[in-house]
Amino acid sequence: MADLTSTLTITGVVNGKKILFTHEFVDEDVYDAGMHTQEGSGQRLLTDGASAGAITFAQNSPAYLLATNKDTYGVSKLVMGIGVNIILPPGGLICTTATQGMALSSSTDTDFVLDDLNTLTPDTVPGLPHGRAAIMVTFNNVT
Amino acid sequence: MGQLQITVSASVTLDGGAVSNSGTVTLPCTNYTHQTRDFVDGFEQVAASNIDSGYLVVVNTGEESLFVQLASTGPDYIVFEVVAGGHGVYPMTIDDGAAFSIGAVNVRSATSGGCRGIIITAQV
Numbered sequence: 001m002a003d004l005t006s007t008l009t010i011t012g013v014v015n016g017k018k019i020l021f022t023h024e025f026v027d028e029d030v031y032d033a034g035m036h037t038q039e040g041s042g043q044r045l046l047t048d049g050a051s052a053g054a055i056t057f058a059q060n061s062p063a064y065l066l067a068t069n070k071d072t073y074g075v076s077k078l079v080m081g082i083g084v085n086i087i088l089p090p091g092g093l094i095c096t097t098a099t100q101g102m103a104l105s106s107s108t109d110t111d112f113v114l115d116d117l118n119t120l121t122p123d124t125v126p127g128l129p130h131g132r133a134a135i136m137v138t139f140n141n142v143t
Numbered sequence: 144m145g146q147l148q149i150t151v152s153a154s155v156t157l158d159g160g161a162v163s164n165s166g167t168v169t170l171p172c173t174n175y176t177h178q179t180r181d182f183v184d185g186f187e188q189v190a191a192s193n194i195d196s197g198y199l200v201v202v203n204t205g206e207e208s209l210f211v212q213l214a215s216t217g218p219d220y221i222v223f224e225v226v227a228g229g230h231g232v233y234p235m236t237i238d239d240g241a242a243f244s245i246g247a248v249n250v251r252s253a254t255s256g257g258c259r260g261i262i263i264t265a266q267v
Contacts, residue, residue, distance in 0.1 A: 004155040008230045010200065010263065014145035014175040021177070021263065023202050025229045033155050033162040063226075066153045068166030084221055087236035093166035095151045097229040099208060104222040105239040110186075112210045112222050112251075136164035138155055 001029045004064055004138050006095065027064055027097070032057060033138040037070070038122040040130035045120045045137065046081075054119075061102050061116035062137035068093040069131045076131030081119030088131060147172040147265050149198060151232055168234075170198065174266040179204075181259050186212055186249035189262045195245040197266040199233045201225045205258030209250055213237065216246035225260070 004027040012019050036045045036055055046062070047054035069076040069088035078086040078094070083105035086094050096102065101114030122133040147170045154163035178189065190199060203209045203225045211231060213221045219239050225231040235245050252258035 002155050002157050004153060006151060006153040006230065008200070008202070008232065009150040009152075010147065010265075011150075012145060012147035012172065012175075014147060014172045014265075016145075017175070019147065019175060023230050023261075027226075027229070030155050030157065033157055035162050035164060064153070066151055066164045066166070068151075068164060070166075083239050085238050085240060086234065087238075088234065089236065091166065091168050092234055092236070093149070093151055093168050093232060094234055095153075095230065095232040096223050097226040097231060098224050099226055100224075102223075104220075106220050106222065108220070112212070114222060114224055134164055134166070136153060136162060138162070 001031055003028050004030045027140060029141045030138045031141065032059060035136045037132065037134045039132045041123045045135050046117060047119050057139065059139040061098065063140045064097050064138040066095045067133060067135045070134050071132040074129035074131035075125045076133040077123040077125050078133065079121045079123050080117055082115040082117055087125065145172050147175065149232060170265055170267055172265050172267065176264045178262045180262065181257055182209060182250055182252040183257045184251055184255045186251045188247050189250050190248035190264045192246050193266055194248060194264050195235050197235055197264060199235065199248055200263035202230045202261040203227055203258065204261060207256060207258045208253040209258055209260050212249040213245055214247045214249060216244045219243060
């Protein structure tokens with residue numbers, strides 16, 4: 001077992017006000033982790049094992065996701081196999097956590113039993129230059 | 144007006160091998176909000192449609208999960224979880240396979256026991 005450390009920092013100046021905010025999250029008992037970089041579109045990072053060329057994990061769904069677009073010009077699209085797409089502009093990122101499932105795309109207001117993230121596929125956005133997605137996932141003893 | 148940088152850096156070492164990632168997004172920012180609130184088991188609005196092209200940061204300083212609901216201007220919702228002690232950084236460039244324009248952002252805790260969170264919005 002190992003500990004994941006995730007550090008968040010926000011800095012800048014907005015409307016004359018200086019901003020500095022930091023937060024550290026330590027997720028204990030991580031027992032699997034992976035990192036995948038994909039330019040343009042291609043391999044799935046996570047899968048139930050049914051797709052050729054996929055990078056697979058034994059667990060159903062990650063407990064932590066940090067995806068960044070390393071490209072300074074292109075745009076990446078993350079296609080979650082649970083009906084959620086995330087567009088990452090140059091330098092863009094998403095960070096999220098989970099204990100059961102990763103996200104929910106739902107037409108109801110009160111249903112928040114999240115769905116397992118079994119596939120995560122970097123993709124391109126038509127008409128825009130390709131980005132370079134760097135995706136880190138970890139799994140712990142809850143998921 | 145101004146500029147904001149949001150950086151997330153993560154690492155874990157397993158079996159002697161390190162797995163890590165980091166990223167910094169730089170935003171032109173017209174408005175920045177920071178609020179600390181206590182949530183219970185009913186969604187409360189924390190941001191409105193003016194965050195549609197910005198970023199949302201949720202820091203959970205409590206002991207149970209917070210759920211972050213992105214409500215579109217239509218009938219759809221996307222929900223994420225921020226676990227106890229954790230943080231989430233969400234670009235509003237998100238959809239559910241169809242046109243998805245953010246109408247509001249709502250947050251609730253997992254149970255009626257309640258949970259404290261810090262909500263930060265960066266409006267582009």
